[in-house]
Amino acid sequence: MDRRTTLQWMLAASASVPALMRTATGSTTVSAVPTPGYGVDPPLMAPYQSGQLWPLLLSEAEKRTATVLCDTLIPADHASPSASEVGVVAFIDEWVSAPYPEQLRDRPLVRQGLEWIDAEARRDFKQSFADLEEANRARICDRICDYDRAALADREAARFFARFLVLTAAGFYSTPVGRKDLGYIGNVALASFEGPPPELIRKLGLDQ
């Protein structure tokens, strides 16, 4: 390697290259994909906000539908608030707006799903999904909440529903409220680790 080559490469370093590129010998070059994401060495200590790293894409209408759907999937109850109350819509907006492969795959699924569910509401009940009363929302959701039982024509919507449920749950149970709801009590420093309580071990028959 000579110094000129070095300099040429330094200058070219900012140019983007595809992730996989065929070489002259028929092999494949594996390169880093430059994304507008957070990069390979982001600051880790300070908390991030939805919208801080990449522009958010969901429209007001999409967010309105998403809010009601989130809260249909995870409503408020005696133990915890609803999904939208703890910022899950912003989490989903950040997710579907993100420049990474998994999220780019979810983007059309979620946006088309939100559009589909709103169109179904308008067709069947002459109202937006967000304005439906609970019973009518359930009529649509019951059709698509189980992929294996959904009508063939509703399969894509059922796929959306399953994914939207996972994203809603991911956003919800990642918050302090969601952790408390599930009964997660870790992430605190302990002086010692005593293992499970003996009465629980006995109860499960694991003491012999």
Next chain:
Amino acid sequence: MAFISSDSLSRTYDAIVVGSGAGGGQSAYTLSMAGASVLMLEAGRRYDPLRETPMFQTPDMAPLGGVSTPDKPFGFYDATAGGGWTVPGEPYVQTSQEDTGRFDWWRARMLGGRTNHWGRISLRDGPYDFKPRSRDGLGVDWPIAYEDVAPYYDKVERLVGVYGSNEHLENTPDSPPGCLLPPPKPLISDLLVAKRAATLGIPVIAGHRAVLTQSLDVARSPRLLHPGDETAQRILSEDMKQRAACIWATPCGRGCAIRANYQSPTVHLPPALRTGKLDIVTDAMVHEITLAPNGRATGVLFVDRKTGQQRRANARVVVLAASACETARLLLNSKSPQFPNGLANSSGTVGRYLMDTVGSSVSGQVPLLESLPPINEDGASGGHMYVPWWLYKEQLAGGLGFARGYHIEFGGGRRMPDVDTAVDLGAVSAGSYGQRFKQEARRYYGSFVHFAGRGEMIPNEKSYCEIDPTVRDKWGIPVLRFHWAWSEHERRQAVHMQNTFAAIIQAMGGRVLGKVETRGEAAISPGGSIIHEVGGARMGSDPKTSVTNSWGQTWDVSNLFVSDGAVFVSNADKNPTLTIMALAWRTADHILQRLRRREL
């Protein structure tokens, strides 16, 4: 002496150590604690776990709930900085894109390398593992035996701190008294796995991980590790006191700001720096070993990644610990009229006999673990228990259809909820939403168990790396091209893992989530994905078929040593890090002896 810049290198060191991970960290520690002057060159950036570790950050504070992305393949808070399956500006080449013919190369470009994020699983290779060919006629024997390495396993365990237990099991070595720290208490799911696996004849014993379940033995270990050297004893003793015991919270993979687990920058480098004998240059991408006319190594050439400047460093001894493949790349790129095929490559085996670990996994959901009361199960954040390979006799008798074993790593419990938790919950709650989903989430949370097999791969002629004829990295350094193939031994082993994990889950009264793979091609993870790359500059007793002798000293260049996973002759199911450290210590001791005798 300490962290220095690349333009202040005028002196000749006793040793240059290329790389700062398990092998490099151990080499620099052993050499500098004994008084040798050492220059460590690390290709990645400077990294300070004490200031940079996100210990208690929760998923809601991270982008995308902290889920893995191509930028951070092990999740946002994973310790790896500037690395992964791809590194910007540093491509590599694959000859196949098939899952079964591909080698994916993981690199960490940071001080401490992969030791910052590793699983801390620290298993000794056993007597069979050093003599595999003698036992079953396959692969190649090491030129050393377990007895040669055992004293160094003892030392490493004492230095870094490893929890575990002695179970007197076949080819699963015990440690002498005082080496191991007590293992953490089992979780509920561990107890259930142990009880039900026992009905299948599968032993479940305490895991071995480099995590301090209590403070290190400051009273005895410094004297045992550095006999007769009061300075080294004092430095180590002071440093050991600075390492806190585990606080039973926060994932080890993020690194540990209180130094309760092993990573090179919190365990090897602080005492080494305190000797005043170690200089470290980071962002130093070494690309060539320089030679004198008499055939001895004089030092290395490297690129300062920050400036692009070409730099030179000189030493009496050069120790390569850049990671197995990067070490092979460095040797192959060090061509000269004397060594037209690359340095130390007169055997033609540099880059050859590359190995990874066979990996396969199955998850399950277990009704007995549903709706348990809230208890804190963070524990030591990794396996409190594991299953060592248990079918040695059946295998040797030829009853299994594959020649080498695997161990099982497993986990369950009430882990910090994250995106993966939501995926698990979604998988078992089809058809439910609303209030019912919330209730099911409370019921199912904590009832999932995950099993992963880690198995031995037998080295083969088709798995190797070489220099690609055309592709270069952004500094113009020729890059590696990988060839990869599994044999029937690995594919059948992966299927055996799948069936075993399903059987254990069923014995627990649980259901398997997803499919049990019965085809080896589908059951086995792609090459490189377990990140146990070893081989490529193997040791041996014959210069015609190996790159180094039993001391890691290259046959062709007397003052050039290899101290990372590249020297591995076989890749037992035991995770390689502990063995890398033990061999690096042994090689460093040998270098010190020969430096003292003025033979190097």
